[in-house]
Amino acid sequence: MDDSPAPLPGAAFYTVADQRFFPGLVALLNSLRLTGHTEPLIVVDIGLSPGQRELLADHVTLVEPPSPDMPAVFLAPYGPRQCPAEVAVLIDADIIVTRPLTEITQAAGQGRIAAFVDCLPNSNRFHPEWETTLGLGPLHRRPYLNAGFLAYPHTLTDRLLPPWTQGQQTIGIAHSRYGSATLDDPFYFADQDVLNAVLSARFETGELLVLDHRLAPHPPFPGLTLADRHRLTCRYGDGTEPFLLHHVLAKPWLKATRDTLYSTLMTRLLLEPDVALPLDPPSLPLRLREGRAAALDRRRADAVTFVHDHGRRQLGRFGIRTRLARWRSRQAAR
Numbered sequence: 001m002d003d004s005p006a007p008l009p010g011a012a013f014y015t016v017a018d019q020r021f022f023p024g025l026v027a028l029l030n031s032l033r034l035t036g037h038t039e040p041l042i043v044v045d046i047g048l049s050p051g052q053r054e055l056l057a058d059h060v061t062l063v064e065p066p067s068p069d070m071p072a073v074f075l076a077p078y079g080p081r082q083c084p085a086e087v088a089v090l091i092d093a094d095i096i097v098t099r100p101l102t103e104i105t106q107a108a109g110q111g112r113i114a115a116f117v118d119c120l121p122n123s124n125r126f127h128p129e130w131e132t133t134l135g136l137g138p139l140h141r142r143p144y145l146n147a148g149f150l151a152y153p154h155t156l157t158d159r160l161l162p163p164w165t166q167g168q169q170t171i172g173i174a175h176s177r178y179g180s181a182t183l184d185d186p187f188y189f190a191d192q193d194v195l196n197a198v199l200s201a202r203f204e205t206g207e208l209l210v211l212d213h214r215l216a217p218h219p220p221f222p223g224l225t226l227a228d229r230h231r232l233t234c235r236y237g238d239g240t241e242p243f244l245l246h247h248v249l250a251k252p253w254l255k256a257t258r259d260t261l262y263s264t265l266m267t268r269l270l271l272e273p274d275v276a277l278p279l280d281p282p283s284l285p286l287r288l289r290e291g292r293a294a295a296l297d298r299r300r301a302d303a304v305t306f307v308h309d310h311g312r313r314q315l316g317r318f319g320i321r322t323r324l325a326r327w328r329s330r331q332a333a334r
Contacts, residue, residue, distance in 0.1 A: 008154060011087040011105050012040040014079030016072055018047035022094040023253040023284065027266050029059055030275040034232060039089075044077045046072050059277055064185040073178065073190050074168045076147065077161045084154055092148040094247045095216075096265050098232045101151075101243055107209045108151040113160065113199065114209035115145040116216035118192075123213065127186035130197035134167045139200040144209050147192040148246050153174055159202055167194035185198045219249070221261050234261055253288060256301035263288065263298070 006234065013032060017025040029041055032154045045053070053062060063082045065075055080088040089101070104114045117123050125144040131137065152160055158297045168191055175181055176190035186192045199208065217224060224242065227235040235241050245262045252263040267288050270279045281289045287297040 004250075009040060009085045010189050011089065011109075012042055012083065012085035013089045013091055014039070014044075014076070015091050015093045016044040016046060016075045016079070017093045018045075018048060018072070019049045019052060020254060021093045021251075022048060022052045022252060023266070023270060023279070023288075024247075025056075026277050026279060027096055027269040028091065028093055029056075029277060030269040031232060031265075033276040034269070034274075035097050035100050037097070037101065038087050040083070040085070041239045042083045044075050044079050046075065055277060070071065071173045071178065071190075073173070073176075076150075076191065077216050080157070081161065083159070086154050088152055088154065088157075090147075090150040092212075092246065093098070094251055095148060096232070096245045096247075096262060096269065097243065098234050098245060098265070099241050099243055100257045104151050104209070104211070104243065108153050111153055111155065112207055112209045113146070113153075113156060113203065114151040114211060116149055116211045117143045118146040119213055119218050122189075125189075125193075125196070127193070127197075129186040130193065131201065133186065133196055134163070134170060134194065134201075136163065136167075136197055136201035139197065142196075142200055142205070142208070144196055144245070145192075145199065145210065146213075146216070147189075148276075150195070150250070156207075156319075160198065163198045163202060164191075164195055164261070167198060191302050211243075215239065216244050217242055218246055219260050219262065220258055223246060224261060224262060229264070232265055232268075253285060256287065256305055258305050259287075259298045259302040267294075 013026065015028065025043065032041065038250060041060045043056070043060045043062050044065055046065055048056070056062065061083060063079060066078060076090045077286050080090070087105050089105065108114050118125070123144055126141050128139070131139045152297060171177055171187045171190070171194065173190065175185065175187050181188045223236050224234050227233040234245065245263045245265070250257050252266060257263065267290060269275055270284060270288065271281060271290060272278065286294050287301050288294070
């Protein structure tokens with residue numbers, strides 16, 4: 001009898017989703033398949049409905065979280081622990097892949113950790129407190145990376161995942177943006193701050209593939225145009241094509257947001273017949289469907305959110321939002 005362990009799959013994608021994130025999860029799944037990725041998609045199920053699980057049954061592998069009380073933001077490392085692969089790609093369920101990720105997974109297969117630089121002003125974020133709080137040893141200042149996408153080889157699992165998960169347990173959720181923290185706090189971004197601390201302390205520069213933020217942009221996706229809706233191709237004026245679109249903050253399937261390339265492609269990814277898992281139009285908000293009424297609803301939502309976002313930018317310009325957040329934090333501590 002052969003007792004040798006079964007070989008690992010070459011690569012796999014890992015994400016976390018609940019019932020509310022189901023449309024984003026399906027858009028991610030369909031974008032992976034349309035861009036040629038047939039690798040397994042493993043989903044940490046933190047509250048999908050029975051009907052959603054049934055729809056996903058032939059398309060993803062569902063795994064249970066280690067504890068129902070564990071914050072969702074800390075669960076990204078759990079999928080590859082349960083279902084390892086030679087290359088693990090952690091990817092948020094609010095991401096649409098717009099071109100093949102093969103060159104990234106190949107770099108990871110050659111021993112490097114790949115991630116995208118976070119948006120300004122966070123791209124230079126660094127806190128010396130990461131070293132003392134987490135006990136990681138000396139830190140080397142590097143570009144601050146977004147945790148929404150992370151590819152790494154199985155050979156680096158034991159150097160990466162244990163200090164990341166242990167660090168998350170050390171800080172807890174209360175000391176992040178999901179608790180009473182403000183942007184000045186060293187662990188405001190929770191799992192992402194811990195990840196950057198681990199990478200700064202435990203990995204050499206040559207072990208990291210640091211990718212430009214414009215290759216994984218956030219809303220409103222400045223300078224980017226839709227070159228081919230059918231193929232999901234987006235392009236900048238200089239011809240550069242991003243690998244993915246990452247819709248941070250408010251999600252277009254949960255509330256009215258600006259009409260962007262992401263929402264345009266989401267409609268295509270959820271409803272057209274050539275996708276792996278098409279959804280029924282009535283299951284989606286009107287603004288994400290097709291037709292004249294949907295187009296009118298998108299214009300209405302776009303106008304409303306433009307006014308709201310402009311007001312928030314003005315508050316941010318004068319530092320009012322930051323001062324309000326600090327005041328609320330002091331009041332909550334009393």
